[in-house]
Amino acid sequence: MEKIIEIRDLKVNAGKKEIINGLDIDIYANRVNTIVGPSGGGKSTLLRCLNRLTDLEPGIRVNGNVTFQGKNLMDYDDVELRREIGMVFQRPNPFPMSIYDNVAFGLKLQAKVSKSVMDMMVQNALEEVGLYDEVRDNLKRHANTLSGGQQQRLCIARALILRPKVLMMDEPTSSLDPVSKGRIEDLIKGLKEKYTVILVTHDMSQARKVSDYTNLIYNGKIVASSEGTEFTDIEDQDVKDYLGELAE
Amino acid sequence: MINSDMHGSEIKWKRHSSRKAKDAAARLLGYLALGFMLAILISIFAYIIKGGAGAINWNILSTYGNTSEGGLLNGIIGTWELVGMGLLFSLIPGVFGAIYLTQAVSNRHISGAMRLFTDILTSVPSIVIGLFGYLVLVIRFNLGYSLVAGGLALGVMMLPYIMRITEMSFRNIQSEQIMNAYALGADHVNVATRILLPQASAGILSGILLSVSIAAGETAQLLYTASFNSAGLPSGLTHSPVGYLTYFVWNGINQPSAYAHNLAFISAMILIISVTVLIFISKYEDVVGRFLRRVFAPLGAVINRVFIESPPEQGVKGKSKGEKEWKK
Ligand SMILES: Nc1ncnc2c1ncn2[C@@H]1O[C@H](COP(=O)(O)OP(=O)(O)OP(=O)(O)O)[C@@H](O)[C@H]1O
Ligand SMILES: [Mg+2]
Numbered sequence: 001m002e003k004i005i006e007i008r009d010l011k012v013n014a015g016k017k018e019i020i021n022g023l024d025i026d027i028y029a030n031r032v033n034t035i036v037g038p039s040g041g042g043k044s045t046l047l048r049c050l051n052r053l054t055d056l057e058p059g060i061r062v063n064g065n066v067t068f069q070g071k072n073l074m075d076y077d078d079v080e081l082r083r084e085i086g087m088v089f090q091r092p093n094p095f096p097m098s099i100y101d102n103v104a105f106g107l108k109l110q111a112k113v114s115k116s117v118m119d120m121m122v123q124n125a126l127e128e129v130g131l132y133d134e135v136r137d138n139l140k141r142h143a144n145t146l147s148g149g150q151q152q153r154l155c156i157a158r159a160l161i162l163r164p165k166v167l168m169m170d171e172p173t174s175s176l177d178p179v180s181k182g183r184i185e186d187l188i189k190g191l192k193e194k195y196t197v198i199l200v201t202h203d204m205s206q207a208r209k210v211s212d213y214t215n216l217i218y219n220g221k222i223v224a225s226s227e228g229t230e231f232t233d234i235e236d237q238d239v240k241d242y243l244g245e246l247a248e
Numbered sequence: 249m250i251n252s253d254m255h256g257s258e259i260k261w262k263r264h265s266s267r268k269a270k271d272a273a274a275r276l277l278g279y280l281a282l283g284f285m286l287a288i289l290i291s292i293f294a295y296i297i298k299g300g301a302g303a304i305n306w307n308i309l310s311t312y313g314n315t316s317e318g319g320l321l322n323g324i325i326g327t328w329e330l331v332g333m334g335l336l337f338s339l340i341p342g343v344f345g346a347i348y349l350t351q352a353v354s355n356r357h358i359s360g361a362m363r364l365f366t367d368i369l370t371s372v373p374s375i376v377i378g379l380f381g382y383l384v385l386v387i388r389f390n391l392g393y394s395l396v397a398g399g400l401a402l403g404v405m406m407l408p409y410i411m412r413i414t415e416m417s418f419r420n421i422q423s424e425q426i427m428n429a430y431a432l433g434a435d436h437v438n439v440a441t442r443i444l445l446p447q448a449s450a451g452i453l454s455g456i457l458l459s460v461s462i463a464a465g466e467t468a469q470l471l472y473t474a475s476f477n478s479a480g481l482p483s484g485l486t487h488s489p490v491g492y493l494t495y496f497v498w499n500g501i502n503q504p505s506a507y508a509h510n511l512a513f514i515s516a517m518i519l520i521i522s523v524t525v526l527i528f529i530s531k532y533e534d535v536v537g538r539f540l541r542r543v544f545a546p547l548g549a550v551i552n553r554v555f556i557e558s559p560p561e562q563g564v565k566g567k568s569k570g571e572k573e574w575k576k
Contacts, residue, residue, distance in 0.1 A: 095442075096446070
């Protein structure tokens with residue numbers, strides 16, 4: 001398996017508080033790389049380090065060695081990096097504008113394209129998340145009028161239009177109903193053909209469904225990684241207890 | 249263990265009736281406070297309008313004058329000229345300040361200092377601002393009694409209101425939405441113009457209205473910076489005094505003549521009515537904001553299309569269709 005991201009000895013501090021302390025993790029290309037772990041364990045923080053949103057938080061200090069496609073993360077231009085590593089947030093958060101403008105947002109900012117190319121790319125992105133047929137009659141509709149599940153797929157399309165190498169998803173289904181959730185899980189399975197997916201979830205059944213490679217983060221460290229979702233040889237009793245709770 | 253504790257001791261539940269009595273007492277106090285405020289407000293309005301409405305006539309509203317003769321037109325126009333000038337000096341810095349305070353990367357020490365200074369600024373007595381305006385603007389910078397000096401003195405006072413209310417409406421925007429914009433490659437300017445400002449327009453409007461209604465009622469700093477002009481409107485931006493309504497109130501009531509008293513009452517009436525209207529508009533800002541957006545949004549879209557985006561219609565700058573040219 002090809003590694004697209006290698007994280008070594010990542011440390012993140014907020015003032016005196018250590019959020020992540022010495023974390024190593026490999027992300028494999030064209031796989032669904034899942035991260036599970038207890039609330040407050042540093043999962044979202046880890047994702048924010050990878051597209052350097054942490055640069056925007058003055059109180060946060062990040063140390064360590066992260067390479068993406070063989071190049072140190074800090075050697076990337078931050079905007080270019082965020083184009084290559086896209087992100088979907090926990091709650092659907094469409095911008096208060098039309099469906100079309102939402103999807104076009106990043107591309108408009110980052111590329112010069114003609115109207116016809118833009119139209120085509122917006123359509124492609126919406127098709128990729130299976131939303132196009134549902135909204136094709138009126139792309140000028142305000143995005144807030146979509147259902148929660150549709151809004152989240154819109155947010156995925158908005159990230160995909162930039163053709164990222166990696167798509168990070170932070171608990172993308174935690175605020176959705178079971179049907180919408182199922183649709184997004186199916187979508188994730190399809191995405192790995194073209195993209196590398198990093199998925200944060202609390203939901204072991206979701207991990208079982210979509211994950212190719214699962215990492216367990218506990219107290220700011222990776223305590224176990226495995227192909228599939230079965231963790232063997234865990235010694236720490238707290239971690240065992242946590243896994244037991246998850247399995248219930 | 250917990251079980252035995254819970255069942256072993258008798259719990260004395262509070263009686264429902266005592267809570268009801270407390271509720272009733274609280275409600276009574278609330279009504280009393282409301283009644284007291286209403287009584288004061290209504291008596292002010294009644295008193296001013298009784299004094300003003302009886303004496304008002306077209307001549308007074310349409311001619312220039314001072315407190316002993318003529319009308320109020322110089323005061324009516326002068327007040328709005330001064331307030332408009334104040335807005336000119338406070339709106340842009342206020343909104344920019346708010347953007348700075350909201351951006352996550354802002355230096356915490358600088359933004360902390362900005363908040364502190366604006367808080368202090370709101371509590372500096374207007375007579376002190378007036379004195380400062382006189383010594384520094386009128387004398388030192390040699391602006392003379394004028395629109396610019398008066399406008400600056402008002403603007404200093406309006407700035408904190410505009411800035412803090414704008415900041416508050418920025419803070420209502422989901423922070424994940426802002427982060428998501430950055431995650432899609434937005435820079436600070438993009439975030440300000442595409443995420444913050446469009447959603448804060450109603451808030452900015454209410455900041456403007458509140459600061460305008462406060463500024464329109466100011467007297468002290470204008471006495472020192474705009475003086476008064478009974479001959480008519482100021483002839484220029486500097487070195488030309490300006491008339492304003494609060495002067496008619498302040499000076500008119502000190503005069504022995506009934507005519508001066510009438511002018512004072514009419515000025516006061518015009519002021520409280522305009523301020524009340526402004527406050528109402530800012531209260532129902534969502535309705536007004538929707539109206540303004542309906543009027544201005546198409547205009548904005550046109551400006552955007554013509555000046556900002558103007559895409560080449562065919563292909564991409566010499567590249568074949570479907571390829572993109574990433575911006576540097
Ligand atoms: N900017 C910050 N300043 C201070 N502490 C922070 C900051 N960001 C995160 N933290 C802290 O870091 C810890 C990890 O937060 P993080 O959001 O990464 O957890 P998480 O694993 O995503 O949790 P959840 O599963 O609940 O989303 C938490 O204790 C949180 O309070
Ligand atoms: Mg999280």
